[in-house]
Each structure stands twice: as structure tokens, then as C-alpha cells.
Amino acid sequence: xxxxxxxxxxxxxxxxxxxxxxxxxxxxxxxxxxxxxxxxxxxxxxxxxxxxxxxxxxxxxxxxxxxxxxxxxxxxxxxxxxxxxxxxxxxxxxxxxxxxxxxxxxxxxxxxxxxxxxxxxxxxxxxxxxxxxxxxxxxxxxxxxxxxxxxxxxxxxxxxxxxxxxxxxxxxxxxxxxxxxxxxxxxxxxxxxxxxxxxxxxxxxxxxxxxxxxxxxxxxxxxxxxxxxxxxxxxxxxxxxxxxxxxxxxxxxxxxxxxxxxxxxxxxxxxxxxxxxxxxxxxxxxxxxxxxxxxxxxxxxxxxxxxxxxxxxxxxxxxxxxxxxxxxxxxxxxxxxxxxxxxxxxxxxxxxxxxxxxxxxxxxxxxxxxxxxxxxxxxxxxxxxxxxxxxxxxxxxxxxxxxxxxxxxx
Ligand code: ASP
Ligand code: MG
Numbered sequence: 001x002x003x004x005x006x007x008x009x010x011x012x013x014x015x016x017x018x019x020x021x022x023x024x025x026x027x028x029x030x031x032x033x034x035x036x037x038x039x040x041x042x043x044x045x046x047x048x049x050x051x052x053x054x055x056x057x058x059x060x061x062x063x064x065x066x067x068x069x070x071x072x073x074x075x076x077x078x079x080x081x082x083x084x085x086x087x088x089x090x091x092x093x094x095x096x097x098x099x100x101x102x103x104x105x106x107x108x109x110x111x112x113x114x115x116x117x118x119x120x121x122x123x124x125x126x127x128x129x130x131x132x133x134x135x136x137x138x139x140x141x142x143x144x145x146x147x148x149x150x151x152x153x154x155x156x157x158x159x160x161x162x163x164x165x166x167x168x169x170x171x172x173x174x175x176x177x178x179x180x181x182x183x184x185x186x187x188x189x190x191x192x193x194x195x196x197x198x199x200x201x202x203x204x205x206x207x208x209x210x211x212x213x214x215x216x217x218x219x220x221x222x223x224x225x226x227x228x229x230x231x232x233x234x235x236x237x238x239x240x241x242x243x244x245x246x247x248x249x250x251x252x253x254x255x256x257x258x259x260x261x262x263x264x265x266x267x268x269x270x271x272x273x274x275x276x277x278x279x280x281x282x283x284x285x286x287x288x289x290x291x292x293x294x295x296x297x298x299x300x301x302x303x304x305x306x307x308x309x310x311x312x313x314x315x316x317x318x319x320x321x322x323x324x325x326x327x328x329x330x331x332x333x334x335x336x337x338x339x340x341x342x343x344x345x346x347x348x349x350x351x352x353x354x355x356x357x358x359x360x361x362x363x364x365x366x367x368x369x370x371x372x373x374x375x376x377x378x379x380x381x382x383x384x385x386x387x388x389x390x391x392x393x394x395x396x397x398x399x400x401x402x403x404x405x406x407x408x409x410x
Pocket of ligand 2 (some may be wrong): 009151154210212
């Protein structure tokens with residue numbers, strides 16, 4: 001017997017048949033003796049439609065009214081799911097964010113949760129009532145409805161799990177877990193049984209974005225055990241079901257490398273022939289930071305005749321702005337030219353086991369060299385080594401690394 005939170009995304013509640021299927025899954029957990037809180041998203045496509053209506057009326061609409069509109073998607077699904085549960089004999093009631101209340105700050109459209117009043121929920125769960133909670137929404141400081149940003153119901157679920165001290169937060173989605181890499185590139189990618197919070201944050205770029213990043217950060221801070229699993233799988237759960245996202249202490253056999261992530265949304269920028277003097281990096285990255293351009297990897301080349309090059313990566317969408325900002329600051333920075341390349345991919349090998357193992361980077365560079373793939377930029381952290389390569393080598397590089405670290409399924 002445990003207290004659990006179950007979260008169902010938009011595709012899992014896309015129509016009445018799926019809502020019935022979700023209800024019977026919940027009934028299964030209730031019959032196993034668990035106390036259950038459920039967090040749901042809007043039906044697939046609903047939030048997009050609501051956002052589009054606001055935009056159509058006014059591109060610069062009032063963010064408070066936007067929240068009033070887009071929060072309604074979840075109001076529909078909590079009511080429908082509560083009805084479906086009652087229909088199959090499960091005691092349930094719906095909760096909107098304001099009724100709990102889930103308090104947030106006043107940043108309409110991207111609000112952050114401040115507190116959740118869990119006592120009433122717990123009391124009713126103990127009495128056998130399923131709490132069906134609207135994800136994505138809360139109540140701002142001025143008592144107006146707020147929303148948490150797209151994909152926010154994952155974060156709602158984790159926050160509710162922390163508030164009711166749930167043993168686990170099960171996130172039901174359209175994939176059956178987290179894989180060692182994108183199975184579309186490597187068919188022999190393996191489903192992971194456990195992944196550490198920090199690894200999950202790094203692996204978020206692998207294939208579909210399974211969890212909202214903020215939900216993983218919150219789970220890490222609040223020590224909520226999250227399980228990602230498919231809402232379409234048949235049959236009862238086994239220990240193999242889904243992937244658990246947990247504290248790294250819970251992972252007994254740490255692999256040195258847990259997974260291979262890649263991101264195609266990168267661009268490379270080289271600022272050529274700048275003076276190699278103190279303050280030059282500060283001036284380049286200072287102007288970029290002032291204009292909210294996020295810089296990721298950085299290398300500075302050796303200098304010749306007092307001049308050097310600096311290469312860095314940014315999000316591809318920021319490329320035009322980066323160019324403009326640098327050109328504007330050209331007189332003060334002083335450089336010969338800017339070279340840009342949008343056709344690059346960042347590939348990362350990720351694993352908490354790296355903290356206590358040497359040679360991870362060496363294996364990576366060897367594997368890429370064997371395939372004659374040139375490395376353009378390198379960066380490392382305690383649990384990650386990343387390289388930038390030409391976009392055309394993405395698949396080849398991911399496959400080579402997946403094999404090199406012994407991740408291929410037998
Ligand atoms: N319905 C909201 C959205 O589409 C929240 C969520 O699904 O997580 O962004
Ligand atoms: Mg989602």
C-alpha cells in the first residue's frame with residue numbers, strides 16, 4: 001500500500017475511449033490498495049487551439065486573460081475523468097489549481113509554483129477518494145488563474161507528489177521509458193531501468209522531449225521518484241516497466257556512460273583575428289549576454305602575432321541576432337570577420353559514473369576518429385563530454401559512440 005501520483009498527458013486523454021482506459025488503469029491502482037492522486041493535461045491539441053484563439057484576437061493579448069483561456073483545457077479533462085471514474089465505481093473528485101490551492105508567482109504564462117496545500121488532498125485520499133487534479137494551472141498573488149508554461153503539467157505532477165509525500169510519481173506518456181539514445185537512430189538502443197536526475201536533465205535532448213525540464217529539476221530538489229511509462233502498454237506492471245528517474249545513490253551499478261544525447265539546434269560562430277589581450281573574451285560574451293544570447297561551448301585558438309580566434313556555439317535560432325549584436329559592437333571589440341555555420345550537431349556522452357572513471361573522453365575521440373569524423377569544438381562537465389561535429393555525421397557519430405561504450409542491446 002502506497003500513496004502515488006499518476007500523471008496522464010494529452011495523448012493519454014485524447015478522447016473518451018482513452019479517458020475510460022485511463023480510468024480503468026487508475027481503478028487498478030486503487031484496487032491494489034494505493035491512495036491515488038491523478039494529474040492530467042488537456043486533451044491532445046486543445047491547448048494549441050486555445051493559444052491560437054488568443055493569438056488570432058490579439059498578438060499582444062493580456063497575459064492574465066491568456067491564462068484564463070488556456071487553463072480551461074485541463075478543467076475539461078479533470079471533470080471528464082472524475083465522471084469516468086465514478087462510472088466504474090471509483091470514488092473521485094476533480095480539483096482545479098485554485099481549489100487546492102496551488103499558489104504561484106504572478107508570471108502569467110510561465111508562472112512558478114510557490115506552495116501547494118496538501119492536507120485536504122491527503123485527508124480525502126486516506127478516506128479512499130481519488131483526487132483528480134488539473135495540471136498546468138495555479139493561482140497567482142492577485143487570485144487570478146495562472147499557467148506554468150507549455151508542458152507544465154509534468155511539473156504540476158511532481159509538485160503534487162512532493163506536497164502529498166507520494167512514494168512515486170508515475171508519468172504516463174506515449175513512450176515506454178528513457179532510452180540509451182534515440183531508437184530512431186540506433187534500433188539497438190536499450191530502455192534504461194533507472195536514470196539519475198542529473199543524467200535525465202542532460203538526456204532531455206534524446207529524441208522526443210519526454211519530461212518538461214523544470215519537472216526534472218523539481219524532482220531532483222524535492223527528491224521525488226519519477227517513473228516514466230507508457231499509457232498504452234497492456235497488462236500489469238513488472239519491475240521492468242518504464243524508467244525510474246531517481247537520485248544517483250539509488251543506482252547501484254553505475255554505468256560509466258548511461259546514454260548518448262544529441263542536439264541539432266546548434267550553430268557555430270567564429271570571431272576571427274581579435275587582439276589576444278585581457279578583457280577580449282569579456283567584451284564578446286558581455287555584449288551577447290546583455291542581449292540574452294545563450295552561449296554553450298567555447299574555444300579560443302592559439303594566437304599568432306598577437307591575434308587569435310574565438311569559436312563558440314549558440315542556439316541556431318539566435319544566429320541572426322548574434323551576428324547583428326557582434327557587428328554592432330565591432331568597433332569596440334575589433335575583429336576581422338565573423339564566420340558562422342548552422343550545419344552542426346552537438347553530441348554528448350552522459351553518465352554519473354564518469355565522476356570516478358578516467359578515459360571517457362579518450363574513448364569518444366578514438367571512436368569518432370575511427371569513422372573519420374572531425375571534432376570542431378569540445379566541452380566537458382563532471383558527467384558529460386560534448387563534441388560539435390558537422391550535421392551530416394550525426395547518425396554515424398551517435399551509432400559509433402553507442403557501440404563504443406557497449407550500450408547496444410545484445
Ligand atoms: N496542456 C498544457 C500544454 O499543452 C500542459 C501540458 O500538457 O503539460 O502545454
Ligand atoms: Mg508533455
